[in-house]
Amino acid sequence: MKSESPCTYTISLIESHNAPSTGGACDTAEQGGSSSRTGNASFLQSAFWADFKAAHGWKPLSVSLCLKDGQTGAESPFKISVLLRSFKRFFTLAYIPMGPELPLVQNEPPVLYNKVLADTARALKPLLPRNSLCVRMDVPLDFYSLEERGAFVHSISKPLVKAPSDIQPPDTNILDLTLSEDEISANMKSKWRYNINLASKRGVVVEKAGEEGIDIFYDLYLQTAKRDGIAVHAKNYYRDLLLRSGRDGVQITMYIAKHEGEALAAIIVLFSGSEAVYLYGASSNNKRNLMSAYLLQWTAIKDAKKAGCTTYDFYGIPPTDDENHPMHGLYRFKTGFGGKNIHRPGSIDLPLSPLYSFFRAAEKLRGFYHKRIKKIRVKKRNS
Template sequence: MLIAERIPLDELSSRGESSSFLQTAFWARHKERFGWKSEAIRWKREDQEGTLLILLRTLPAGLVLAYVPEGPDWTAGKEDRETFLVELSQELRGILPLGCFFIRYDLPEFSVFDEPAPSFNTVLKKAPLDIQPPDTVVLDLSQGYEPLLRAMRKKTRYNIGLAAKKGVRIEKAHPDRLDDWYSLYRITAQRDKIGIHPFAYYENLFSLLSENKESRLELFLASFEEELLAGIIVLFHKNEATYLYGASSNEKRNLMPAYALQSFALKEAVSRGCTTYDMFGIPPSNDPDHPMAGLYRFKTGFGGEIRHKPGAWDYPYSRLLYLVYRLLESMRKFYHKRWKKR
């Protein structure tokens, strides 16, 4: 039997099994600033228990969708994962708002390299859109930077050296330089045809984490002489580092500032005692025809373990409302993935 109850938001950090920053109180407070509400839940099932952050989005006509980022912990109900998720969803129905017509899980379990991602085939429905990137590459930092450097592809090591030789300068920047970074991010979004949040979204993240003891956000900038070429935002959470956002100019890309930035961030992660560095999103395979094939080559060039997560899966509370929403979401996917990128 599975039971669930509400808990204070701050107990997510102290009780949660998941190490993901997406299951923390600071992430909940960040999303609340931009239209979401949150519920912190503690669940118990036989000899297992854990906590869960659920984000709630209100839609027209009083409807609500529930979203669980990177949860629940992959060890929960591992012997029959789908049965566990169904039981959890049914129990949460009494806690979620009356207008909630489905709950979506962005699941943390994964397969590696060319193995197919975990999937389900009975009650849960694969979502038309994934919220978090289901495919990524994670670097092992436990042996330090030098073994990591030796394991990188030859071209990646060459580009890191080239940036240093040409005089690309990397700095750990104060958050007051975030507006400079955002100017580059807008250029990147236009060049690569990707959607980005308003400036306040990134500013709020830095504000929330300025005094956080277990999580820290850093802005690294790359310059040549006095010209800003690129910048990345990296999150350090417990023993994990995650490359969240990257921006670059259209100028002097031949100086390889993106490689210098990642090298700097990796060294910083090692110095902080991090054991993993998550590149946080790659295309699902090494397909040269994929629109983001260059991103795949860039990120996998640093080595690491390629991971494939199952992505987002839904448990409907109202089948009719859910089918309508799926149709609208599929149309949105077509617009963003096909039409907008033509």
């Protein structure tokens, strides 16, 4: 990043809507139309995702802002999708999933970037319910080492604070689909290529499904949740996601691996613009030696490349190759396909209420239970 310089950037509000809409320039007269995505924004910033979350307890808010450099006069309009979640009318969480995108200041010093980030969150305050606790942001900055990510997180200072828990996984592995299929295969660990071929030779077949496969997926997902100690939504949540496939240019595909008619594993993958994202995965406790999960991923990866996607996001891994981490197996499985590890800052908050400190303390306790106590119980049960 550049050497530190005085902040000359200002944020101004253009307009806001209760439903997603597009933006054009720093002028309301040029606003209009509709789009599922803006630039290279994540699917989490799409109209598709806002509409989906609106059906499951969140209220979407689409906001058009303008970032201006007072020194050069450069203006950068941008839009953010904000999701509001009320908790029994006592308080509200304002959440910006994988946003905001601030390309104009992305290469500025962290202190300046964080000031613009805070100003962006502050600009939302007049639009939010009076009982809002904070604005929570999943900052879309990609770092390729833990040291770089750590330095940025260390630079966070008031009024911003690092959230006690992350909503989206801050660490992930992303596969480059601009390579040829042979190059992607060659970059895998040799054991992964072997397992893909093994599954195929032993009669594992992969079928595509939509909403009609929800019972198979959910049964497998409940087995996975019990085995690994993960949380699951109600079946209708995944059913609704599948039913929305095709809207706003977003495709949701379920892949089911079967052997002799028995469902062994299933995954749900999102295809949106240039990105494919492995959202959910589930597997049976039976016939795990057939390596069906490897063939599932390879099938989805090839489909993503055919669909014109340039990246395949495995969407969540532990930060390091730590054998003591409860999800170490997940790290090995996903990274074995040859992608690049990405480390993001995770969730960052701008507190808006004196009650935020109590909310923060409660989140820490909840996180400790799910990451430590619950995982230990699952490990003991499975041992």
